Amino acid sequence: MNILVTGGAGFIGSNFIRFMLKKYPGYKIVNFDKLTYAGNLENLKDVESILNYQFVKGDIIDVQLVESTVKQHKINCIINFAAESHVDRSINDPAIFVKTNVLGTQTLLDVGYRNNIQKYLQISTDEVYGSLGEKGYFTEETPLSPNSPYSASKAGADLIVKSYYETYKMNVNITRCSNNYGPYHFPEKLIPLIITNAIENKELPVYGDGLHVRDWLHVKDHCSAIDLVLHEGTPGEVYNVGGHNEKRNIDIVKGILKYLGKSDELIKYVEDRKGHDRRYAIDPNKLIKELGWEHTYTLNEGLKETVKWYSDNQQWWKNIKSGEYVAFNQVKCNDKSL
Numbered sequence: 001m002n003i004l005v006t007g008g009a010g011f012i013g014s015n016f017i018r019f020m021l022k023k024y025p026g027y028k029i030v031n032f033d034k035l036t037y038a039g040n041l042e043n044l045k046d047v048e049s050i051l052n053y054q055f056v057k058g059d060i061i062d063v064q065l066v067e068s069t070v071k072q073h074k075i076n077c078i079i080n081f082a083a084e085s086h087v088d089r090s091i092n093d094p095a096i097f098v099k100t101n102v103l104g105t106q107t108l109l110d111v112g113y114r115n116n117i118q119k120y121l122q123i124s125t126d127e128v129y130g131s132l133g134e135k136g137y138f139t140e141e142t143p144l145s146p147n148s149p150y151s152a153s154k155a156g157a158d159l160i161v162k163s164y165y166e167t168y169k170m171n172v173n174i175t176r177c178s179n180n181y182g183p184y185h186f187p188e189k190l191i192p193l194i195i196t197n198a199i200e201n202k203e204l205p206v207y208g209d210g211l212h213v214r215d216w217l218h219v220k221d222h223c224s225a226i227d228l229v230l231h232e233g234t235p236g237e238v239y240n241v242g243g244h245n246e247k248r249n250i251d252i253v254k255g256i257l258k259y260l261g262k263s264d265e266l267i268k269y270v271e272d273r274k275g276h277d278r279r280y281a282i283d284p285n286k287l288i289k290e291l292g293w294e295h296t297y298t299l300n301e302g303l304k305e306t307v308k309w310y311s312d313n314q315q316w317w318k319n320i321k322s323g324e325y326v327a328f329n330q331v332k333c334n335d336k337s338l
């Protein structure tokens with residue numbers, strides 16, 4: 001397979017590229033990424049010299065560049081991770097979310113269709129389903145009811161993907177996963193923010209009463225799910241991905257403090273996020289029953305391992321917090337060996 005991975009310099013995309021290069025040494029992987037603030041080529045430093053890995057700096061709304069990349073590398077699969085992904089940023093600046101997440105998706109689909117690719121896989125989110133009460137789970141049949149500009153743009157993208165299946169019979173799949181965590185997670189998101197702030201003895205901001213519930217998925221378990229859907233997903237189908245690891249935000253924060261041996265006094269409750277969904281929880285049964293997916297991490301194991309990763313890789317996140325990774329990206333983009 002020759003796979004175009006968009007957004008491969010981000011958190012999940014970079015973990016997926018590493019996973020695929022190791023599992024399928026014969027596949028060619030082209031990482032197409034705009035390198036926004038969230039894109040960091042340091043995430044892929046250990047694989048950049050592998051011959052069948054290539055990086056192309058570009059925007060997914062740039063039709064010509066996407067098309068020439070697809071043709072040049074004889075791409076037959078597109079996996080779209082590229083997105084503006086931070087809910088708080090979408091509240092302040094929704095426009096870029098619509099551009100990248102909706103128009104970008106449509107651009108990739110168009111180019112893919114014109115070039116007869118075999119599979120288009122859209123990486124979506126459980127946030128498109130909206131919020132749950134205290135009970136119940138999101139299934140693939142749950143109506144879309146997004147509440148933030150981020151989740152609305154992802155829901156819009158999902159509908160465009162579906163329309164390419166219904167209208168053009170293009171071989172598409174959508175995966176909708178719960179909150180991911182693990183190595184190379186940008187430290188603006190809850191788990192890496194709390195770990196890195198706690199290591200530096202800084203305040204740990206917790207929204208509202210801290211009782212919002214999220215269903216956590218280790219990024220490596222997510223990668224194995226995407227791999228399965230890529231190879232075995234039924235055309236046109238949506239698959240939910242989640243590890244039945246529901247936890248209240250405050251318990252995640254306290255768990256991290258326990259692993260680091262730090263005091264709860266660092267916790268600071270801050271004003272709640274606007275439109276903050278109360279609970280997300282995924283029913284992953286379709287993926288388990290139809291494709292035989294299994295998750296391997298419990299939240300306790302995964303969180304402990306993640307805390308250790310951030311403790312052992314402080315230079316990686318300190319470069320982000322100080323802004324130095326931007327210079328690293330620049331050097332890599334000028335490096336003709338990439």
Ligand code: NAD
Pocket residue numbers: 006007008009010011012013032033034035036037038039040058059060061080081082083084085086100104123124125126154177178179180181186
């Ligand atoms: P991320 O923010 O870490 O990475 C996004 C990547 O996309 C970055 O490398 C960025 O440079 C790139 N990008 C942004 N705009 C682009 C554009 N216009 N053209 C090309 N590249 C562009 O995101 P992530 O956490 O790795 O999430 C990846 C995907 O998974 C997203 O689509 C997101 O909606 C989805 N998702 C993430 C989570 C999660 O917990 N992280 C949960 C559910 C779904």
